[in-house]
Amino acid sequence: MGINHRTAPVEVRERMSIPESRLREAISDLVHRDGIREGLILSTCNRVEVFASVQDHVPPEPLIRKFLADHHQCNLAEYEDHFYYHRQQDAIEHLFRVASSLDSMIVGEPQILGQLKQAYSAAREVGALNGTLNEISLQALAVARKVRRKTEIGASAVSVSYAAVELARKIFGDLTGKTILVVGAGKMSEIAARNLIRSGAGSILVANRTYDRAVELANAFHGKAIRFEQMLDHVEKADIVICSTAAPHYVIHRHHAEQWLAARKNRPMFFVDISVPRNIDPAVNELDNAFVYDIDDLGQVVEANKKQREREAVWAEEIIQQEVQRAMRRLASREIVPTIVALEQRLETIRENELERYRGRLSALTPQQREAVDALTHGILNKILHGPITELKSGVGRPEQSSLVSMVRKMFGVAE
Amino acid sequence: MYSVLLWLALILYFVGIVLTVPSVMKHRPSLPSSALAALGAGLVLHAASLAARAVQLHRLPVIDVQSALSFFAFLVTLAFFLVYLRYRINVLGIFMLPLVFVLTLFSALRPGPSFQSMAFRSGWLMVHISSIMLGYVGFFLTFVAAVMYLIQEGQLKSKNPQQTYYRLPSLELCDQLYFRSLKFGLPFLTVGILTGFVWAARTWHGHWELDPKILAALITWLIYLFLFSARLSGTWPGRLSAYVAIVGFAAIMVTFVGISFVSGWHGYIPRLGKAP
Numbered sequence: 001m002g003i004n005h006r007t008a009p010v011e012v013r014e015r016m017s018i019p020e021s022r023l024r025e026a027i028s029d030l031v032h033r034d035g036i037r038e039g040l041i042l043s044t045c046n047r048v049e050v051f052a053s054v055q056d057h058v059p060p061e062p063l064i065r066k067f068l069a070d071h072h073q074c075n076l077a078e079y080e081d082h083f084y085y086h087r088q089q090d091a092i093e094h095l096f097r098v099a100s101s102l103d104s105m106i107v108g109e110p111q112i113l114g115q116l117k118q119a120y121s122a123a124r125e126v127g128a129l130n131g132t133l134n135e136i137s138l139q140a141l142a143v144a145r146k147v148r149r150k151t152e153i154g155a156s157a158v159s160v161s162y163a164a165v166e167l168a169r170k171i172f173g174d175l176t177g178k179t180i181l182v183v184g185a186g187k188m189s190e191i192a193a194r195n196l197i198r199s200g201a202g203s204i205l206v207a208n209r210t211y212d213r214a215v216e217l218a219n220a221f222h223g224k225a226i227r228f229e230q231m232l233d234h235v236e237k238a239d240i241v242i243c244s245t246a247a248p249h250y251v252i253h254r255h256h257a258e259q260w261l262a263a264r265k266n267r268p269m270f271f272v273d274i275s276v277p278r279n280i281d282p283a284v285n286e287l288d289n290a291f292v293y294d295i296d297d298l299g300q301v302v303e304a305n306k307k308q309r310e311r312e313a314v315w316a317e318e319i320i321q322q323e324v325q326r327a328m329r330r331l332a333s334r335e336i337v338p339t340i341v342a343l344e345q346r347l348e349t350i351r352e353n354e355l356e357r358y359r360g361r362l363s364a365l366t367p368q369q370r371e372a373v374d375a376l377t378h379g380i381l382n383k384i385l386h387g388p389i390t391e392l393k394s395g396v397g398r399p400e401q402s403s404l405v406s407m408v409r410k411m412f413g414v415a416e
Numbered sequence: 417m418y419s420v421l422l423w424l425a426l427i428l429y430f431v432g433i434v435l436t437v438p439s440v441m442k443h444r445p446s447l448p449s450s451a452l453a454a455l456g457a458g459l460v461l462h463a464a465s466l467a468a469r470a471v472q473l474h475r476l477p478v479i480d481v482q483s484a485l486s487f488f489a490f491l492v493t494l495a496f497f498l499v500y501l502r503y504r505i506n507v508l509g510i511f512m513l514p515l516v517f518v519l520t521l522f523s524a525l526r527p528g529p530s531f532q533s534m535a536f537r538s539g540w541l542m543v544h545i546s547s548i549m550l551g552y553v554g555f556f557l558t559f560v561a562a563v564m565y566l567i568q569e570g571q572l573k574s575k576n577p578q579q580t581y582y583r584l585p586s587l588e589l590c591d592q593l594y595f596r597s598l599k600f601g602l603p604f605l606t607v608g609i610l611t612g613f614v615w616a617a618r619t620w621h622g623h624w625e626l627d628p629k630i631l632a633a634l635i636t637w638l639i640y641l642f643l644f645s646a647r648l649s650g651t652w653p654g655r656l657s658a659y660v661a662i663v664g665f666a667a668i669m670v671t672f673v674g675i676s677f678v679s680g681w682h683g684y685i686p687r688l689g690k691a692p
Contacts, residue, residue, distance in 0.1 A: 150444060156582065170572060170581070173588035265650025268587060285573065288653030297575040304577045315442050 001064045001085050002042075002049030005105050008082035016072065016079070018043040023122045030067050031128040036060075038133035042098070042119045044112070046105055051095060053133040061085050092136055093324045099144035100316055101153065108153040108309045113144045132334075136327060143323045150319060153312040156305035160298045164272050165195045167301065168240055171270050171291060175201040181238035182206045183231060183252075184245030185217040188274045192242050197221060205238060207231035209245070236260040239267070244275045251279040257290050272298070332396045339405050340389055342414045347381045388412070418472070421465035422486065422524045428458030429493070429517050436509040440583065447506055455493065455513070462490045462520070476542045478549075484672075486523035489516045491553045499557065503593065505585050511560045540615035548608030548633075552668055554601025555640065559665035561594035562658035569655060591654060594661065595647055602640050609637055632671035639664040 003016055018026050018041055030039040030050065035058040040051040050068065054060040069076040076083075086094045097103045101112050120137050123129045129137060148154060157166040165175075172178055178201045182189045185208040193204060204223030207230075208214035214225035226234050235241060235256070245251060252271070261269065271292040273280040278294050285292040293301070355362075355377065362373065388408050395404045409415070432455035439448050466487060469477035478484045496512045499505070564584050571581040584590075612630070643660055646652040652660075 151442075152582070167572070170568070170586050171588065173586035173592075261653075266653045267650070268654070288655050291572050293575060300576055304581075308577075308579075308582055 001052075001061065001068075001083060002047060003079070003082045003084070004047035004049070004103065007084060008079070012079055012082050013045070013048060015074070016048040016068065017045075018048065018071065020118075023119070024126050026071055027123050027128045028126045029071065030064075031126075033063060033067060035063055038123075038131055039128045040119060040123045040133060040137055042116060044115045047098070047103075049098070051091065051133060051137075053131060060087070089324060089328055092327050093320065095136065095140045096143045096320045096323055097317075099140040100147040100320060101144070102147075102313055102316055102320070106158055107306075107313050108155075108158075110148075110154055113141070113148075116144070117141060132331065135330075139323065139327055143320060146323075147316045147319055151312045151315045153309055153316050155312075156308050158302055158305055158309070160274075160295070160302055161191050161195050163298045163301045163305065164192055164242075164293070165199050166305075167291070167293060167298075168196065168201075168270055169199070171268050172239060175199050177202040178239040179237055180204045180240045180242065181231075181235060182217065182223075183241065183243045183279070184208060184247075184275065185210075185213045186244045186246075189242045189244040190217060190220075192244075192272060192274065193221060196240065196242075201240070205234055207234070232256060236263040238269070240270045240272065241280075242272045242274065243279045244273075245279050247275070247279055248277055249279075250281045252284065253281045254283045254287070257281075257284040257287055261287060261289055274298075329396055332401055333393075335401070336392045336396060336405060339409060339414070340392060343388065343408065343412055344385065346412055346414050347385060351377050351381055418465040418468040418477075419524065421461050421468060422520065425458045425462035425465060426517070426520045426524050428454050428461060429513065429520060432458060433509070433513045433517060436506075436513065440506050440510050444506070446504060447500070447509060451509070456497070459490070459493050459497065462486075462493065466490060476545060478545050482523040484545075484549075485519040488549055488552065488672075489519035489523070491549055492516050492519075492556060495553050495557060499593070503585070503589065505589070505593075507564070507583050507585075508560065511563065512556075515556075540611050540618065544608055544611040544615055546608075547604045547611060551601045551603075551605030551608055552672065554597045554604060555661075555665055555668055557597035558594055558601060558643075558661045561590050561597060562661035565590035565594060565654060565658045569658075587654070594657070598640065598644055598647065598661075602644050605633075605637055605640065609633055629671060632667065636664060636667040636671055639667055 003013060005013070008016075020043075023041060023043065027039050027041050030036060030041070030052065035055050036052050037055060038053040042049045042051070050064050052060055052064055054063065065076050094103070099113060099116050101108050101110065104112055116137075120129070120141065123137075124134075157163040168175060168178075175196065180193055180196055180201050180203070182193050182204065185206055197204065204218070204221045205226055206214045206218040206221075206223055207226045207228050208217070209228050211225065211227055214228075217223075218225040232252075235252070236259070241252070243251065257269070257271075266289050268289040268291065271280050271284060271290065273292060273294040276295060280292055280294070282292060282294070284290050355373075362370065365373065388411075392404060392408060395401045432451050435448055435451035435454060439446075439451065466477050469483070473479065476487075478487050492512060493516050496508060496516070500508055565587060567580055568584040568587055568590060571577055571584070572587070612633075639660065643657060643664060646660075647657055
């Protein structure tokens, strides 16, 4: 049961959220209620979800609703429209999708996995996970890692400043040892430069109208400040130029770029123009080995990246479907194992009792003959059991499974 | 024997390619190990096929167009493995392997006329043929790198990335592959051409004419020499170099296959056997 960013506005999510500080207490309260075996609570800014495994034949929804109402001391009926409920297979699929970030506001964002891990360890700490739900939760974490590994769902940048880093990587490959020139020491260029440095870029040059501000920013990045007037003489050293000044006209023109590219022996240059009005002549992009991206271009790349993530999500859904099927088969086979064991025990008891009854009449047999009788009766049992056991196993995961189980139990007189 | 092995190799290549395509389409970080296993097994059988033929002929198994293509396809697959292991570029499979398949199929379909000539057992000639082949493999890689570069460059310039943008490697990596394969191919082509001259001089004692294939090979060599020096000095922008690399490979195709049908000495056809 839960609410998320699609079903509920932020006011409702706020009202329903369970802060980290009260999480353990809440889970503990949940699992100590009658009928509830295990519980897991995932509360983030985009969702509040309560997972529970309940005892057989107990409908879980009223229990969880009661829990949430008690916890928040509110009338849940007001919020009823915002909640969704999933059971069994649907619930497992939902948890897997949430963990793999397919249900997130930004598909593929990585935080959710960490949040789920925290929720999991909180629930473990208070002893709320020890059976099926524990197993499913662990599998959800594994599925999320598998999705990350096998698809590129989180690979492309969905923010403008990271899109610049990613483009730089598509041009230069490894950013190690690449030089960045920051023109105009504003907040935006600082963020862009920081992202590039984090991604391994080497040295940094800062040029600004106010030289002191250039020095300040350069020091922050262990870079070098240069005077604005001399800036154009330094650009050729730079592989990546980030431009964000308040100038109302182009600062870098086509003929500048032509000279630099020639001086750089045609090694590529990447210009990021985040200023409005633009500071770099878009005609520079027409030159070979020069790539100019303004703020709108970066936005366009981000849009394309989001679409790419959605395409990757299709492959991720495939993985999730496979994993859900696997989980369901495992759970179902868990249901038949006790039946098989009980069946075997039942027939074995019959065999032993019968042998006991005939003990007197068999006493004349030699040890070899007694062994033969033993083997014979064993053989008969195994032959009889073979049919029902094969049938039970082949029914795993199919809808008729539970009726099959109860039928076999009835036929052989094995108690439920 | 060699023909059976070749067919088996061909089937394995096919399986390998079929397994490679979905992983590239789905943009998986690496090729599935099943694809690599099939291709690897294909490569081994292909090698065995060539070895069987070499034992039978007592020489490098390159005697006609078909066998030359088979040998070339083998070297391309080998190069694919080496480059893939080094750079982990998935799309390389899509660029390189279909060619391998087509070439191998062609050579498996028509084993071609076989002929024996004492002249063809010369050590010089074996060096000549294998060097030229290795050079061509290098330039095929240069060609592939150039195509990848052009596509990726177009994507980056357009500012509206399509599917290919996500699958192709960075420009830097394309350029690296481009230059390294060029540096690999050029010395082999040079040695190949020189040994060809030496062999011709020793065999015919100077009584030979410039046939179209030799001329084409010399033109190819000049194109790549230009490319190499341009890349070394950085005077050509990446796009121009890439276009010339594509032209260069077209010249190779003309030299390798096209002129075989008009050339006298290099025609791979039985009447050569009657040569002095």
